[in-house]
Amino acid sequence: MQQQPQVQRLPRQPGGVSMRQRWLHLALNGLVFSICYPLANLLAHQQHTRRSLAFAWDETIAFAAWMVVPYITSGLIFMLMFFAVRTAEQLRVVSRRLLLATVAGCLVFAMVPARFAFERPTVHDVVPAALYGWLDLVDQPYNQFPSLHVAYCVIFWCALRPLCGGWTRAALAVWLLLVGASTVFTWQHHLLDVAGGIVLGLAATATIRPGATRAHAVAFSYLIMAALALFGAIALGSPIAAYAAASLLLVAAAYRTRRAGFLGKQAGRHPLRAWLLFWPYLAGYRLTWLLVRLRERRRPALMQMAPGLWIGRCLSNAEARRLPPDCHVIDLSAELPETARLRGNYLHIPLMDLHAPRPAQLRAVLAAIAQQHAAGRPVYVHCAMGYSRSRLIARLYLRKHPPCPSRSTN
Incomplete structure (x- = not known):
């Protein structure tokens, strides 16, 4: 047949x-x-x-x-x-x-x-x-x-x-x-x-x-923006546009080499050097943060993922009052300053925005959360806007440390 x-x-x-x-x-x-x-x-x-x-x-x-x-x-x-x-x-x-x-x-x-x-x-x-x-x-x-x-x-x-x-x-x-x-x-x-x-x-x-x-999408984007700013500086004869071009070029180089701490943020604040070199970048993030707060004003700025684990974006002083007392803050954002209310129990581990973190960076953040939980302290993990880095960390941590069912119902 x-x-x-x-x-x-x-x-x-x-x-x-x-x-x-x-x-x-x-x-x-x-x-x-x-x-x-x-x-x-x-x-x-x-x-x-x-x-x-x-x-x-x-x-x-x-x-x-x-x-x-x-x-x-x-x-x-x-x-x-x-x-x-x-x-x-x-x-x-x-x-x-x-x-x-x-x-x-x-x-x-x-x-x-x-x-x-x-x-x-x-x-x-x-x-x-x-x-x-x-x-x-x-x-x-x-x-x-x-x-x-x-x-x-x-x-x-x-x-x-x-x-x-x-x-x-x-x-x-x-x-x-x-x-x-x-x-x-x-x-x-x-x-x-x-x-x-x-x-x-x-x-x-x-x-x-x-x-x-x-891998180089963000670096390429900043490179093109730097070139366009330089083109504008030539066309308009603008020293401000030339400054913006140089600043954006430095940002592109930082993303290309994956230097998460290139802004030198210490104790939740940026040094004067960072503002002098990266003012357009920092101002852009600040404006984006304000727009995100405006757009999501009817949504909570933070959320509880598990007992003792909160995630979200950079908070204002008023929003920070919603955290439990003695909450330990782990700041993943290099781009925005930390609100004064949260600079007490504070740890800064910068992760680059829109970039996959390195394994060593992930291990450091997860170990810091585990250390605070072992001491019985609640933890607030946040990035700039609360969209990607903090959520990634929460998923990884809960995968390794799933919450106890009896406690999750409290």
């Missing part, structure tokens, strides 16, 4: 990504590009930039009107990239590479503005003329070095090459080469700009490595 062929179901690929995530990453990259690139163009125009990076051999490159077609498709490929990748990790990698290339390239545009050296010939063919007309509306003869078109092509290739094979990979390679070449044949860029774009694309690819996006 002939067996019926069985249809083999393909397993669901781990790390799947939703359409919402794809659109969010596309929107973020589009927003940053839409702000930085035109602003860099505007700055160069206002400065009446005449600097050119053309060499003698650039004069020998012929103008090819129809090369505007592959040139225009770069924007389409840019958008499709966010829907071509298959996993959440691939999406994070390509999104961050493009974001890094955009911000770094626009920083160079602002610091070293340059203009294309030659006047583009008049185009008579209808289709290319229309495309060049549209290009003139959205672009200017500035933003030369490095070529973002070329940098993006490098990033496109590194992201898409593993996802295709055979003739599709060959067709992709040919088209991306055409897009890169179109930057010079449309008289948008010089050869030095192309070389700079290749370097920028390779640098962005080498900086953002697959498998490390979750």
Whole structure:
């Protein structure tokens, strides 16, 4: 009897990504590009930039009107990239590479503005003329070095090459080469700009490595914010924005090296040095804390997880009165000062926000709770907002020290 062929179901690929995530990453990259690139163009125009990076051999490159077609498709490929990748990790990698290339390239545009050296010939063919007309509306003869078109092509290739094979990979390679070449044949860029774009694309690819996006997500976010603040400092000539950029860069370095105590918080308070170096960071957390208190004003600021174990956020003096007498406080937050009422029986073990704690840090916190419970004292464990770090510690502690059923009903 002939067996019926069985249809083999393909397993669901781990790390799947939703359409919402794809659109969010596309929107973020589009927003940053839409702000930085035109602003860099505007700055160069206002400065009446005449600097050119053309060499003698650039004069020998012929103008090819129809090369505007592959040139225009770069924007389409840019958008499709966010829907071509298959996993959440691939999406994070390509999104961050493009974001890094955009911000770094626009920083160079602002610091070293340059203009294309030659006047583009008049185009008579209808289709290319229309495309060049549209290009003139959205672009200017500035933003030369490095070529973002070329940098993006490098990033496109590194992201898409593993996802295709055979003739599709060959067709992709040919088209991306055409897009890169179109930057010079449309008289948008010089050869030095192309070389700079290749370097920028390779640098962005080498900086953002697959498998490390979750571990360095916070550090990358602060790095991008620091770069945007620096861009604003250049655009506005603002020393305050330059200070914010330097401060955010220090925060990014602290998260990259996972230095939980980088603010130097002692006895529940920040030293003057921390305020001088990290005022934007500390002020941002303070504002967030105030907004959280406002939003959750009808909810309790703390909760009892088990007999003798309370968790929550940083408390005000009024909220601190709800704790039992002689409660020992374990402060996991490096970002906010401790209220004066709770600085008596107080221990500070900083854990980085939005970061998985190190095993040694977890052991230290759990041992401190166990020590206080062994002495018969209640414990209040809190982080900044009461959302993640304190809840994690409570879960781990109760897993190792489950409450006695007879006591839990009291």
